[in-house]
Amino acid sequence: MFKSVEKNINFPAQEERILKFWEEKDIFKKTDEQRAGCPEYVFYDGPPGTNGIPHIGHMMQSALKDLWPRYKIMRGFHVIRKAGWDTHGLPIELTAERELKLTSKRDILSYGEERFIEYCRSTVFRYKDAWEKAIRRIGRFLDMDDPYMTLTNDYIQSDWYLLKLAWDRKLEPDRVELQGKNVSPRFLYKDYRIMPYCARCGTALSNFEVAEGYQDVQDLTLTAKFPVAGEANLFFAAWTTTAWTLLSNVALAVGPEIEYVAVRLGEDVDGGKAGETIIFAKERLQAYREQLEPCEIVWSKKGADLKGIKYQPLWDWQKATKAHKVVVDDYVTTEDGTGIVHLALYGDDDFRIIRREGLPLVQNVDSHGYCTQTTDQFAGRYFKEETLDV
Missing domain, CATH: 3.90.740.10 (Valyl/Leucyl/Isoleucyl-tRNA synthetase, editing domain)
Structure with a gap:
């Protein structure tokens, strides 16, 4: 059934032969069809942004995301392995700002919000082909023909739907612990909190965005x-x-x-x-x-x-x-x-x-x-x- 392994094997060539076999025999689709009607195991692929070339860190994460669904399929579950692309966020906007030579939020407002949004949309999938090629090359089974994208109206409306559930208090029991008191609030409310903030961009930052650019500086006391x-x-x-x-x-x-x-x-x-x-x-x-x-x-x-x-x-x-x-x-x-x-x-x-x-x-x-x-x-x-x- 299997060819004998050569003594001096060329691993990249061996990988390419396996990938070709999987593609010609449509193995990914067959593994999915084999488990039709089996118990569902839900897998959400936290989507990468496509505004840059994938690097080794992305590939390591992708390999781990491939490993677990494969294991659950071998254990008798049906797993939908749907690709996703993150098309929102500060990195995409910063790329657009550099290309448009904008240096602040005021510049964006002067340029025009709608024009800026459209330019961001035009840059989102610039590296999509490179991502798809890299994911296929590492042998990951992932449906990239029908991905979800965070910029589509369907995806955005699903977010609004979840926010409405939170507003209507349909996500959790009626009473919760809030600031040490057992109360019955809406799960969506307005309040103040301390957040990392970028004065240049005029926006709050995520912990991930702060960690990426963190550095020690000297300051006066x-x-x-x-x-x-x-x-x-x-x-x-x-x-x-x-x-x-x-x-x-x-x-x-x-x-x-x-x-x-x-x-x-x-x-x-x-x-x-x-x-x-x-x-x-x-x-x-x-x-x-x-x-x-x-x-x-x-x-x-x-x-x-x-x-x-x-x-x-x-x-x-x-x-x-x-x-x-x-x-x-x-x-x-x-x-x-x-x-x-x-x-x-x-x-x-x-x-x-x-x-x-x-x-x-x-x-x-x-x-x-x-x-x-x-x-x-x-x-x-x-x-x-x-x-x-x-």
Whole structure:
């Protein structure tokens, strides 16, 4: 039945002979027909995008996606192996932007949304033939004659149908756990959350898109002094690696069990004047002592004792109702900085605490990365501008 294997076998040629045999005998179709009427095993092929040439990573995934359906078929199941093409997403849009020499979301709007969409559609299947050839070459059994494509109206309408089911609460039991409460909400609702965001593209990013372009960068850090309300020359010191977020500060967080000290300066130093008293974690005193000398500790308190203390915002235009007070949370540590965390709505933990404390969501950077008009002297400047002299 089988030809004997040559001693010095040419593996690529052997593979080509097997592929030719499968194609001539229509083996893929026959394996499908053999299992007609058998129990169904549902296989969804997460579709690749066709806006680039497939690489070894794609082929490895494709081989694994081929392995499992083959195994289930040998176990007596019928498996529909339908190809799919992902025709939406940022990579496709970025390709179109480069070719059209567009550099921002504003450029796209000026070019025309419908024109831009049509251009994206024209680029989607540019590498479809290369993908089909690569999938066939690795011997994967996949129906590429009748694929599903995310740009078709049928596919888009199926998405809207599922969204309607979520809106009508037909996907799950009536009551669910939401933010610690047993409630009966719609499964589709509007709320805020922290997401990776690209100011250039003017859109939120997926974790996958962030991971692809992730890199370590050097950034300036600073320690800001927040005057305690109603107290002369008394300040909280908070350290940050993102100076621009100070524009949206609404609170300071301390650790409940961390010991904090108030240190009075004996003479003028860089960032402080003689007679000023600065509050930070006792464990961080050594890191700042050289900069603060001569100085003396005037009192020591647990973070829990500082809860609720009001402080003055850094700029007059920041004054907001129920904002600018000390809050307590276990996520604060003394690993670096001052042991006091300034809170703005841009971080996951910051956002969680802000919502818990009922503090305002202050957004002082627009969707393109520029400081809003409410920021007075910073208005219209890019948030990462090195000369943004916060």
